[in-house]
Amino acid sequence: MALKPTIYKLRISLSDLNRNYYDTLNLTIAQHPSETLERMMARVMAFCLNADPELCFTKGLSEVEQPDIWHKSLEQDTLLWIDVGEPTAERLKKAARSAKQVKVYSFNAKSSTWWQQLPSKSKQLPIIFWQFDWQEITRLASFVERTMDMSVTITEQSAYVTTSNNEIELHWQALS
Template identity: 60%
Template sequence: MAIKPTIYKFKISLSDLNRDYYTALNLTVAQHPSETIERMMTRVLAYSLNVDEQLTFTKGLSSVEEPDIWLRGLDDQLHLWVDVGEPAQERIKKATRLAQTTKIYSFNSKSDTWWQQNQGAFSTLPVQVFQFPWEDIQRLAKLVSRTCDMSFTITGDSTYITAANGEVEIICRELQG
């Protein structure tokens, strides 16, 4: 019998000062059985940084043909492909052909090594690559409960996140633009 995903419900008050975008998000996020809480929260953070009415979480780890997050237009064109983690260059090369914009959000302890090994290959692709400090993502993961009210304030390259049991500031470092 297959292990089922764990479901989390988030109420997020989002203030994106960079885009003058303010909204309340009600997100239901499925944590894949093989996914860490840190990876799931990086997906939530990436979603918040790119929020749009058409933006959706995909099947993610359950479907290797899909990104973690995408934005499809009303005409079903793929406008945005977002991968979380350290994807292979071949996967991103394919993504850049399918989507108008491709973004990667790297976050874990092996992120620096992955970037050093792949920077040359990615430099030829039209992809934006960002990195979150692993320690900050770990602190963010500690704020999570199955039902969670949070506030995200995005300004410059910082996202300030508050929850009932604490707060964290996460700096989004652009590795390739």
């Protein structure tokens, strides 16, 4: 029998001062059986950084042909493709051909090694690469509850995240 995903419900009060975007996000997130809490929370933060009424989670790890998050037009063109993790050079090429804009959010302890080993041709694709701080993502993942309220305030290249019992400032940097 196949393992089923674990469902999380997050209510996020979002204030993105960089984009003057303010919203309350009610997210239902399916954590794939092979997905860590760290990766799931990196997906949540990538969603918050790009929040838009048309942005949505995809089947992610369950459907390898899709990104983790995307924004599709009414004509079903992919306007934004977001991958979380360390995608292969082939996947990056496919994303760059498939979408008008591509962003990658790397988050784990091996991110720097992945970036150094990524072929230079892949780094020259029209893709925006970001790296979350691994220790901060790990700490954020330790806050997770099946149902939770969060407040996320984004300014510059950091986000101040609070839950009912915890708080953290999360940072990211551009890879180039």
